[in-house]
Amino acid sequence: MNLTIQKSSVVRNVAARTAPQSSAIELRSATKRFGEKTVLHALDLAVQPGEFLAIVGRSGCGKSTLLRLLAGLDDATAGEVTIDNGRVRGVSQGTRIMFQEHRLLPWRTLLQNVGLGMHGEWQPIARKALEQVGLGERGDDWPSMLSGGQRQRVALARALVHDPRLLLLDEPLGALDALTRIEMQNLIEGLWQKKGFTVVLITHDVDEAIALADRVVLLEGGRVGMDIRVNMSRPRHRSSTTFGELTEQVLNRVLQRTEEPSRSMRNGVSSLK
């Protein structure tokens, strides 16, 4: 089922933002097995340079496995995964990944965390990355001095300092409270609009996917169950009719496939956890 909604203007938006620093992704019949278990089933998926793709789906449907293939942290059992027409072979400089846990080193300052692995005159570059996430004055502080949201900002700076062409986000806002989460969503959206890199975001939150992505893909048992273009101007308003309709379309699809809908879904909450 392809619920394409006024595709042309979205394609135009993506093309306008397309910058040399953004990557194109292609998966062709990508399959991942762990022993007897097939987690990704001959998956075909293409992501345009500069596109913001969100992947949603129930726990265990293969989202993180897919992201690990894109990050070069794991190999497909069969099929092909390419970035900018080159087969993914291990971790690449142009791709950065951010996780739900901040993974900052507690014994290093924020500036040192952001500049980790950099050489030469790295301090001004790391400081600029901290400025971009609103923590320019906090470079000499320690991770323990920050809130959860601020730590995720540093993790974002650590990814952005390398000017990635592809940013992979594995549920990075999952542990944050609702308000901080929206602030971080706005920050990510703003930086993506400014810099033009490609984003693949994994999230359990359909609301977050519709708020941020050009396109939302629903994974079901390691297959693409739904592929929707979100043709709404930015910033998006959750109160709009289109926003509500799109959220419902995705949730309805998940519910049809679920014998025992979770309590959160019956209560109209938009999380797929």
Ligand SMILES: Nc1ncnc2c1ncn2[C@@H]1O[C@H](COP(=O)(O)OP(=O)(O)OP(=O)(O)O)[C@@H](O)[C@H]1O
């Ligand atoms: N290294 C591994 N070895 C064996 N099985 C694995 C491994 N990694 C993942 N799996 C299995 O693959 C399936 C998909 O896992 P994956 O982490 O990709 O799901 P997910 O959609 O990201 O789930 P969640 O939303 O809960 O994080 C699960 O059944 C998981 O147990």
